Amino acid sequence: MDKPSPPPAQRAEPREIIELRQLKEDQPELASAIDLQIQLMNMQRRVQSRVPLPSINLEAAHLDKALAAGTPILAFDHVPIDWSDLRFLVRSTADAMRTHEAIEAEDYRRVETLSRDAGALAPAVRNWYEAARPVPAGGHEISPDIAGLEPVLLQAMRPFLSRCADAIMARTVFQAWPHGNCPLCGGEPDFSVITPAAERLLICSRCTSRWRFQQLACPWCLNADRSRITSFATRDGLYRLNGCDVCMRYIKAFDGRNASRQVMPVVDAIATLTLDAAAVQRGYR
Numbered sequence: 707m708d709k710p711s712p713p714p715a716q717r718a719e720p721r722e723i724i725e726l727r728q729l730k731e732d733q734p735e736l737a738s739a740i741d742l743q744i745q746l747m748n749m750q751r752r753v754q755s756r757v758p759l760p761s762i763n764l765e766a767a768h769l770d771k772a773l774a775a776g777t778p779i780l781a782f783d784h785v786p787i788d789w790s791d792l793r794f795l796v797r798s799t800a801d802a803m804r805t806h807e808a809i810e811a812e813d814y815r816r817v818e819t820l821s822r823d824a825g826a827l828a829p830a831v832r833n834w835y836e837a838a839r840p841v842p843a844g845g846h847e848i849s850p851d852i853a854g855l856e857p858v859l860l861q862a863m864r865p866f867l868s869r870c871a872d873a874i875m876a877r878t879v880f881q882a883w884p885h886g887n888c889p890l891c892g893g894e895p896d897f898s899v900i901t902p903a904a905e906r907l908l909i910c911s912r913c914t915s916r917w918r919f920q921q922l923a924c925p926w927c928l929n930a931d932r933s934r935i936t937s938f939a940t941r942d943g944l945y946r947l948n949g950c951d952v953c954m955r956y957i958k959a960f961d962g963r964n965a966s967r968q969v970m971p972v973v974d975a976i977a978t979l980t981l982d983a984a985a986v987q988r989g990y991r
């Protein structure tokens with residue numbers, strides 16, 4: 707007789723969550739931001755495991771040709787969104803953010819309304835997605851209906867968009883993409899990494915794509931004048947921050963030349979909250 711099979715093993719915690727727990731022990735003042743991030747990641751993982759491939763042609767030659775045209779290659783209609791999963795994520799992201807006091811009461815109410823109205827969510831998400839594209843490729847001001855709700859939509863869309871990014875990054879390194887915005891979705895970078903070979907990669911705030919970019923230049927205004935870029939690092943040399951003295955925006959970097967692990971954007975973004983505070987104090991945004 708067959709022995710009953712053992713219960714399925716608990717899926718191992720992702721490395722990011724282990725790192726976040728460690729960070730919380732080391733820096734308890736970051737606990738609220740860390741708990742929120744862990745909660746969001748757990749929700750997103752559940753959905754991400756069943757997101758199918760994007761409906762874009764994934765042949766490398768096709769992707770590279772599309773990239774050479776200079777507009778972000780992933781159209782909104784390529785994104786494999788399951789609308790009931792997305793509605794769940796929009797609502798539960800807002801709930802988690804409210805628990806951690808990371809959303810205004812008024813914005814929370816707007817998210818509730820949005821997630822209840824099936825006819826409103828789809829155009830709102832499309833508007834958010836397409837707003838980030840360059841203007842000639844359909845970019846526009848974000849609609850007033852959803853202005854201010856971007857952090858919620860960004861988190862809720864993460865499993866769908868990062869699935870697309872993983873699929874496409876497995877087939878191209880975005881060689882022909884010289885721009886500061888994301889080659890996939892058009893989003894802005896919100897983190898960067900310096901590789902052990904001293905290359906600089908930008909990381910998209912929305913889909914997590916990574917692409918190579920000039921060593922020094924500002925991704926927003928392309929200022930590359932060394933005397934008008936202010937750079938500072940954490941004491942351990944693991945993180946750097948480059949502030950642009952022309953447009954006053956800044957970007958943080960994980961310095962892979964001094965690291966014992968790979969960059970983990972969700973972890974590193976929280977580990978560097980003190981750098982953000984320092985940047986804001988110096989007038990960057």
Ligand SMILES: [Zn+2]
Pocket residue numbers: 888889890891892893910911912913914915
């Ligand atoms: Zn992107």
Ligand SMILES: [Zn+2]
Pocket residue numbers: 924925926927928929950951952953954955
């Ligand atoms: Zn700039």
